Structure formats: structure tokens, C-alpha cells
Amino acid sequence: MAALEWSDLPIFLAIAREGTLGGAARRCGQSQPTMGRRLHALEHACGTALFQRGSGGFVLTDEGLVLLRHAERMEIEALAVARELAGTEAGLDGLLRISCSDWFGRVLLAPVLAEFAGMHPRVVVETLTDPRVYSLARREADLVIRLAPFDEPEVIARRLVTVRYAVYGRPGACHAEPGDGEGCRLLVMDTAFGKMPDVGWLMKMLPRATIASRSNSREIQAQLCALGAGLAVLPRALGDGIAGIEPIDLGEDPPTRDNWLGYHRDLKRLPRLRALADLLIERSQHW
Numbered sequence: 001m002a003a004l005e006w007s008d009l010p011i012f013l014a015i016a017r018e019g020t021l022g023g024a025a026r027r028c029g030q031s032q033p034t035m036g037r038r039l040h041a042l043e044h045a046c047g048t049a050l051f052q053r054g055s056g057g058f059v060l061t062d063e064g065l066v067l068l069r070h071a072e073r074m075e076i077e078a079l080a081v082a083r084e085l086a087g088t089e090a091g092l093d094g095l096l097r098i099s100c101s102d103w104f105g106r107v108l109l110a111p112v113l114a115e116f117a118g119m120h121p122r123v124v125v126e127t128l129t130d131p132r133v134y135s136l137a138r139r140e141a142d143l144v145i146r147l148a149p150f151d152e153p154e155v156i157a158r159r160l161v162t163v164r165y166a167v168y169g170r171p172g173a174c175h176a177e178p179g180d181g182e183g184c185r186l187l188v189m190d191t192a193f194g195k196m197p198d199v200g201w202l203m204k205m206l207p208r209a210t211i212a213s214r215s216n217s218r219e220i221q222a223q224l225c226a227l228g229a230g231l232a233v234l235p236r237a238l239g240d241g242i243a244g245i246e247p248i249d250l251g252e253d254p255p256t257r258d259n260w261l262g263y264h265r266d267l268k269r270l271p272r273l274r275a276l277a278d279l280l281i282e283r284s285q286h287w
Contacts, residue, residue: 011042100144104235123276136263
């Protein structure tokens with residue numbers, strides 16, 4: 001067995017997790033041919049095939065499963081070193097990655113980030129708003145704002161804000177009566193988010209309404225609502241700021257949702273993270 005190149009192990013992990021060279025290339029920011037060459041070199045060094053190639057993608061061989069166990073432990077230790085060293089950095093400069101939903105980022109987070117940029121111009125904040133759940137342990141994000149509470153023991157978390165919701169529609173678009181809803185068209189979350197409280201609440205309040213559209217984006221729902229496509233449950237902070245739509249009284253308000261802020265405990269001494277977290281907590285008192 002030849003000496004392994006340590007830098008090939010993240011390539012191996014990406015292919016194992018994505019199942020394709022293309023997906024792994026996107027994860028690693030490399031080209032697909034480069035990923036193929038690196039994998040070939042790693043397999044040559046190991047003296048065995050690590051994956052079975054098929055029409056369904058790359059599947060680990062028995063030897064690949066052995067390497068996977070070791071590579072994941074090595075990754076955990078390498079990431080722990082990186083987090084601990086990052087947590088001792090003294091300056092208010094560098095990069096911070098923060099993850100949140102699309103509407104939250106535009107409506108609530110953006111003004112805070114603009115203020116933060118004026119206070120700390122040497123810190124670059126990268127905002128991630130796609131639906132993917134980013135890993136704090138792998139430093140895919142440094143700060144995460146999400147609906148679900150954090151149960152990971154290594155994450156420091158707190159409730160950031162309780163978001164209030166309302167049903168919105170264009171004036172006169174639908175005469176919605178609680179317990180009925182016939183003739184109304186609804187804009188709801190997609191099936192992946194179908195168990196969210198507001199979805200069940202809306203179907204209970206308007207059981208005879210029809211579904212016009214599903215989306216995992218509150219921003220898209222808000223725009224469709226403003227264009228007259230139907231009624232939507234929206235965060236008040238989002239819906240109240242959109243021209244052409246207004247809250248509709250169904251006799252009770254949709255359920256509220258808590259938004260949680262979390263970051264890895266190894267970064268609790270990182271000055272730029274603490275500065276942004278403290279500012280977010282302070283400004284959230286006025287949301």
C-alpha cells in the first residue's frame with residue numbers, strides 16, 4: 001500500500017456522501033475530471049477499488065467502507081482543530097457564514113448585516129438562504145438561524161424571536177369564511193414542509209378551499225399572493241411590507257413559530273462571531 005495523500009480523503013468523503021462525481025465536485029468546488037483523477041490516485045495508493053461504479057452512481061465497496069470509518073474520524077478531529085484555533089483568533093476580521101430562510105434573510109437579517117458591516121468593515125458575512133440544513137460541526141456555517149431547536153450537545157443555542165403569522169390575500173380576492181373556504185385558492189408549503197403548523201391550521205380553517213400552489217419559499221408564496229394567485233399564510237414581518245395584499249381575519253391567528261440561533265461551542269470565543277450574535281440578539285428585541 002502506497003502512502004496516502006491526506007488531501008485526497010475529503011474527495012473520497014464527498015464522493016461517498018454524494019454518490020456521484022458531479023455532486024462531489026460541486027460540494028468541493030472542483031471539476032468533475034479532477035475528482036475522477038484524485039479518486040483514481042487514492043484507489044491506486046490503497047491498492048483496491050473503493051467504489052463500485054454503476055448507472056445509479058458510486059457505491060462503497062467493503063474496502064471503501066473500512067476507509068470511510070477512518071476518514072470520518074479523521075475529519076472530525078481535523079474540524080475540531082480548525083474550530084478551536086478559529087475560536088482563539090483575536091481580530092474582528094475574516095469570514096462568517098450565516099444560514100437562515102430566504103424571507104428571514106431579506107426582511108430581518110439584512111438590516112442587521114448592513115449595520116454590522118458599518119461597525120466591522122473587515123468582516124465578510126456570507127449569507128446562505130437555501131433550504132439545505134448546514135452543519136455547524138463541519139463549519140458549513142458558523143451561525144444558523146432555524147425553526148427547529150438545536151439538540152446537538154456541542155451547539156450553543158437560544159431562542160432568537162417568536163414569529164407571528166397571518167393569512168394574506170388581495171382585497172376582495174376571496175370571501176373566506178372559517179370552516180368553509182369554498183371558492184378560495186391556497187398557496188401552501190410544499191410536501192416536504194407539509195407538517196408545519198400553519199399548513200394544518202390553514203386546512204382546518206378553510207377545509208373546502210383548493211390548493212393553487214406549493215412552494216418551500218415564503219418569498220415565492222408572498223409574490224404569488226400579491227399577483228392574485230391565492231391566499232397564503234405569511235410571517236407578519238414579510239406580509240405587512242408587501243403592497244397589494246392585506247391580512248384576512250379568520251377568527252383566530254395562525255400558530256406562531258420560534259426561531260433559534262445556534263453556533264458551535266468551539267467558536268464561542270471568536271470575536272467576530274460573538275459581535276454578530278450579540279447584535280442579532282439585541283436587534284431581535286424589536287422585531
